[in-house]
Amino acid sequence: MxxxxxxxxxxxxxxxxxxxxxxxxxxxxxxxxxxxxxxxxxxxxxxxxxxxxxxxxxxxxxxxxxxxxxxxxxxxxxxxxxxxxxxxxxxxxxxxxxxxxxxxxxxxxxxxxxxxxxxxxxxxxxxxxILPEAPISLLTAQVSGLWLSILGLDVIVNSRSVLLPGGGVQVLGPCNGLDLMAQILCVAVIFLLAFPIRSWSSRCLLFLVAPLIGLICNTFRIALLAVLAGHGHSKGSWWFDFFHDSTGSLVFSGVAVLAFGMVYMRLLERELPPLPAQPPQGGGL
Incomplete structure (x- = not known):
């Protein structure tokens, strides 16, 4: 240039x-x-x-x-x-x-x-x-245990701990998904600035859905870590560390952004005008 x-x-x-x-x-x-x-x-x-x-x-x-x-x-x-x-x-x-x-x-x-x-x-x-740490950590543990119980696993949730017969995890502040919830909230603001939605009800819905998506995606990660710990792959093993504090944890961030993007596009499409009707294909003379 x-x-x-x-x-x-x-x-x-x-x-x-x-x-x-x-x-x-x-x-x-x-x-x-x-x-x-x-x-x-x-x-x-x-x-x-x-x-x-x-x-x-x-x-x-x-x-x-x-x-x-x-x-x-x-x-x-x-x-x-x-x-x-x-x-x-x-x-x-x-x-x-x-x-x-x-x-x-x-x-x-x-x-x-x-x-x-x-x-x-x-x-x-x-x-x-600002966001409270303790209630979110307790909720994360409960929802993570719910996913494991749906899978038929013998899970016990004790306060912050998600326990399986072979081991488990404890949901502390850095792992409770606060950062992911804040990230998706900020992504919502970026989307609204770059691709505006006029409806105030849709905007309010997005700001309610964004942290919820972040919370749910993080509970999937905690459930996965509990399964790994229950099968002997606790802290210090490659698989546990990969999904705990390495690149693997970013997979759940990507899933959260993708899920939010799908919700956003659906709400944005509702405001787009309908496509013009196609003229009927004429028959022969």
Whole structure:
């Protein structure tokens, strides 16, 4: 691509997004890293229809402030080691800086939807602190035990524990699906920004269904872990660790997003106008 102001700005946006995701990858769990990728991808989708006519014309002071903000974000990212709440605010700050490098402050409204997508990262961190841990953990254990009993297994649910004759699991805070529920809620916001649904009843339904899908998919994972532990594949074995805290746990995140996407598309299709009737095929003269 020729080094035009537009192409250089787009290249800078890509570099900032990659750097931010890389910081998540090096300091956070795989679930949170995947969520960061989803958020940046949602921002790109919301911005896609503006790429063709985008011509960066920043104000002189906006150019200075935007540059300083990006330098600060880069410097602050370099000192993040593990759980640092400010990490989740760096994406919207970087997004604001990129906006100042492209438009005058009066025109920043064109970046509203991408900025709302980036605000989902601090929103995710806030949800993880607000949503109650204990009731969700107890509910997760009960529903996981229900799936196992439906399969005909001899399961006992004792508070947080899901027990089979050969072993079992205990549902603690990091395993209760809070992160998955928050992720699907944030995915719902991204979908509504990128592919709007006008009906308020459908929107409310989506925000009720989203955490429920996340909860159910996580109970499937807990049930699977209980089965593995009951057959001697407890913590430390490859299969258990794969579905507990490795790449295998992302399978259930993918299933949750797919299930939510199917519900969303069904509600979106209800608002689309009916296809025009096809004219009857004429017979011969």
């Amino acid at each position: 020729p080094p035009t102001p537009r192409n250089l700005w787009l290249a800078l946006c890509a570099a900032v997004a990659i750097q931010n995701v890389a910081v998540f990858q090096s300091s956070q769990s795989e679930h949170i890293t995947v969520f960061a990728v989803l958020v940046w991808g949602g921002a790109v989708i919301c911005m896609e229809d503006q790429f063709e006519d985008l011509e960066p014309r920043p104000a002189s002071w906006g150019l200075i402030i935007g540059t300083l903000l990006l330098v600060w974000v880069l410097a602050r990212s370099a000192v993040i080691l593990h759980w640092d709440g400010l990490l989740f605010a760096l994406a919207p700050i970087a997004g604001l800086a990129l906006g100042l490098l492209a438009e005058k402050p009066a025109n920043l409204g064109r970046f509203r939807d991408p900025m709302l997508c980036l605000m989902l990262l601090p929103g995710f961190a806030l949800l993880m602190r």
